Amino acid sequence: MSLRVRKGRIEILDQRALPLEEKWLPVQNLDEMYHYIKVLAVRGAPMIGCAAALSLAQWRCQNPYADLDTAVARMRTARPTAVNLMYCCDYITQQCKASNNYSAAHITQLAFDLIKREQQMCLSMARHGASLVLDGENILTHCNTGSLATIGMGTALGVIRQAHRMGKKIHVYVDETRPLLQGGRLTSYELSKENIPYTVICDNMAAHLMSQEKIQRVFVGADRIAMNGDFANKIGTYSLAIVSKYHQVPFHTVSPVSTIDFDCNSGRDICIEERDMNEVLGAFGTKWTPHGALGYNPAFDVTPIGLVTSMVLDSGVFTREEIQEGRLWDLKKPAHVDERTKI
């Protein structure tokens, strides 16, 4: 967990400092939360949606008469790729409009409903996904998709956690996930806490390990799923999917329904965040490239559905073929935003 409310104050566990330091930061207002999301102090698709929702509740307490649409419009732009951020912001707007109740108490209730729902969905995904895992498997995962990234037990990492809790003897290979090392720093931190055996590898080692039959399965998360099943996730996921297909290693993505973008037809329509090139040219204050070197830093890539073995959602496991037949549309209810958050 990396987001909490203590004595009415929002606090975040600064993910930039982990695993070296567990540093809780108070969040005083919407501008601060916007900043913390942008700099990845708070990160992970479901987590940034929940953090934004709580921040809007705090904002309303501080600004009882201000225009909600303006605050929501700003928060929606903190990061562009993970649709959970827009989903949570829009849910709050729609619910306030539908009930004509814009009070702080109502927005706070909506934020906690969203959080509770995300936690329940993590549990469902974990159970569905863990049924795919065989005893003794070595599992590869990319980026960080655990409780730091979700407010619940995680997406892909939730599945791994659940398989371990069920007593399956698994070993996890953790992609370090350059440039910001969410795997090497954060996934290893979460696995250590639960005594789940793991080994950290560089992102360019997966194909080699697969050629040696050291990896039996891959689980990754998603930041936005298009209606044709293509999905955006942390940069490096696409190449992992290609090498998995080549080596016939089952490749699964794990996501809650709040990561599906019902307005996005295909992966080509997903906006990919481009971050500061200095994140690539060095790390954590050290620059190792020559003066004047250029860097390029797309934070996500898109994996086509054709490379996916199955998608684990909170409602069950769907094969590639089922997704290609349009099964994601079945999850869209007439007023899907309302339905998805009913508790």
Ligand code: MRU
């Ligand atoms: O840039 P980040 O660290 O927010 O990216 C996070 C990811 O890409 C995760 O894999 C994703 O959110 C999956 S679901 C928790």
